[in-house]
Amino acid sequence: MSNCTPKPESPLIIGHRGAMGYETENTLASIEKAMELGVDMIEIDVFRIQTGEIAVFHDERVERLANSGGRIEEYNFFDMKKLILDGGHRIPILQEVLKLVDHRVPLNIELKGTGTAGPVQHIVSYYTAQRGWAPDQFIISSFNWDELRAYRALDPEARIAVLVEGDPLEALEVAAELKAEAINPHYTQVNAEKVARIHQEGFKVYTWTVNDPADFQNLKAMGVDGVFSNFPDQMR
Template sequence: MSVRTATASTAFAALLGAGALLLPASQTQAADRHGSHGRHDSPVVFAHRGASAYAPENTLAAVDAADDLGIDWVENDVQLTKDGELVVIHDTNLKRTTNAEEVFPDRAPWAVKDFTAAEIARLDAGSWFGARFAGARVPTLKQYLHRVERNRQKLLLEIKSPETYPGIEQATLRVLRKEGWLDRRHVKHKLIIQSFGGDSVKKVHTLRPDITTGFLGTPAVADLPSYAAFTDQINPSYSTISADYVAAVHKLKGAHGKRLQVNTWTVNDAANAAKVHEFGVDGIITNFPDVVRDATR
């Protein structure tokens, strides 16, 4: 389902971002972002689960909402169904963001892994967010990729709970390959794969060492070199980092021989966006991509 929305971004920016322009511009360190030396660029903004402040998360409507705001990068979560289909949903159960309890009352605990793709396709993934999104569906990864491609956007793809889904890395790469996302153009410019599972990130790097990868978490500084061997990014919660931590990450080179990067999550207000920008982060993952973009220009 494609729902093009006129968002209330201006109102949110005024509410959340008032005073952002009064914050000092970052003077802390020269950044080397995307191969560029000696300048401190604005961080890349990633629309978390799509522009999930404005449309139901991980739906095609959220992809479109990010596109409406002019956001190039969207983030999503992939999981495997009972019959091996990759679907885009965050929680490992269907309760919070669909009407699974109503449609399948006897299927507790409504785990994604216990449902087929056809069963999940029956669910309403939009009404919980707002009546105008009624009928939105949980997209398959294939459907999601088509929408991102249509919008000329880029994808930060999270492999969700890999310990629950043996073989999900290979399954994800198969879909990406089949849909044309593993050619040189996509791999170089339009795709990052991340996970909280270090072994999962390592597996993706082993299977496709050309893909940019990210580890979700905040490893101890002493452990960073071991992560740098198989990942290109350390992607921590904003509440766990400091300028010193970001600098420690940046001192290392990642799996592709370039400076290890930091994309932090989930920053939803102007003040914290400006703060982590001063820390020197390379990217910010957010439900309010317009607010973060405006606060870090």
């Protein structure tokens, strides 16, 4: 009879904006790299642009990464596709990412812009009905809790994660309201007690953005369920 304590299960390794430590974030190259590195899930960010498409991009403005300026939401599809990002990449739309991933790995779609819930849910439902994706291969997250409420109203079964800047315990109430799967705090905002409390309330804990293997080991010891990383291979 063994008296060894079981080791905590290893957290899911989630590629942050693909594998942005290696390729320009949220591009097809970054997403392809994340899959090559064997991630458990990929996280991307989305905005709805002027012509209605869902652009895969993180910032409200394009200057940091692109050869032009302005708000991403004010671009039309044609002009957005002319933007050249660092490394010579283009901004993909959500359908291009889905086609590339081809249900090989689950996808965490973070709703950055307002008005994203409806179009994203429409695309997700099409890809689950017609393109071989399973509903549980998508998880929808946002710091904009009203956007999550809108998504929940459209899809009572969707996997939802509540993003939170500060103390994750402050998100417990909205997580319960949304019947969320997880609360996603910054890794510096958690400790073993908070993780245990969130688990007691029935939610998982996915922490962002973890790039130091020592931090990863600490979080693993705390019992977190997943980590977002720019260097997912270094978290193994």
